Amino acid sequence: MLYDQQGTDTRDDRLVLRPLTLDDAEACYSWNSDERVTKYMSYSTCTDISQTVNWIKSAMIDKADWNWAFVLKEVNKVIGTGSIGPNTQMKGYWSIGYNLHYDYWHKGYCTEAMRAIIDFAHTKLGVNKICSEHAVDNPRSGKVLEKCGLKFDHFGEYSKIDGSQTYKAKFYKLEWK
Numbered sequence: 001m002l003y004d005q006q007g008t009d010t011r012d013d014r015l016v017l018r019p020l021t022l023d024d025a026e027a028c029y030s031w032n033s034d035e036r037v038t039k040y041m042s043y044s045t046c047t048d049i050s051q052t053v054n055w056i057k058s059a060m061i062d063k064a065d066w067n068w069a070f071v072l073k074e075v076n077k078v079i080g081t082g083s084i085g086p087n088t089q090m091k092g093y094w095s096i097g098y099n100l101h102y103d104y105w106h107k108g109y110c111t112e113a114m115r116a117i118i119d120f121a122h123t124k125l126g127v128n129k130i131c132s133e134h135a136v137d138n139p140r141s142g143k144v145l146e147k148c149g150l151k152f153d154h155f156g157e158y159s160k161i162d163g164s165q166t167y168k169a170k171f172y173k174l175e176w177k
Contacts, residue, residue, distance in 0.1 A: 015113055017068040020060070020081055024069050025053045027078035031101040040135040041099060042161050059083070066121070070100070070113045079104045082113050084121050084130070093129040093173070094121060098144070106140070111147045118148055122176060130174040133158055135167040142170055150174040 020028075029052040031037045038045040046052050059067040065085030069078045080100035087093040096117065098110050121127040132150060134141035135158075142152075150172035159166040 013112055013116070014073055015109060016071045016073050017082070017113060017116055018071060020056060020067040020069045022053065022056055022060075024078050024081075025049060025056055027069075028052050028056065028081065031080070031099060034102055036102050037099060040138040040141070040167060042158065044160060044162055044164060066117070068113070068117065070109060072104075072109075079109065080113065082110075082117050084117050084127070087131055090131055093131045094127045096130060096132045096148075110144045114144060114148050118174070128176045131172060133169045133171045135169055137167070142172070145172045148174070
């Protein structure tokens with residue numbers, strides 16, 4: 001699925017993961033303008049494609065994070081994105097995050113992509129500690145984390161970037177010894 005930023009496809013999976021680019025703005029806007037998708041995300045629902053373009057630009061500028069587009073191999077269509085990067089609040093941990101077009105929910109795509117991203121970070125970047133969280137009211141996201149090997153650690157909260165909402169959350173960790 002991936003093992004470098006060129007989008008190398010090294011296994012026979014349903015997805016190819018490749019670097020996120022500005023050419024992906026329209027596809028990304030199709031889900032980050034959908035309130036069903038953004039309900040529990042840290043960002044607010046986009047109302048204009050320029051917001052999506054700005055989000056992609058900021059992701060491309062932040063060289064500490066690795067950001068990928070999830071491309072459905074059989075039709076060469078971007079259906080989601082995922083990232084991993086150093087966590088600013090938990091020293092030594094890297095955080096994962098993902099979003100996926102609503103039409104592709106509950107089909108295992110996020111789990112497939114995030115397993116590959118976690119494997120890449122561990123085997124190629126030497127990352128040994130990964131964390132993430134999800135809203136308590138969004139248990140399906142927790143299932144993705146669990147299927148990727150993360151274990152529940154504690155309850156807490158997180159807020160949208162603009163401060164408009166705060167969610168009760170479950171926090172997860174994965175560590176290699």
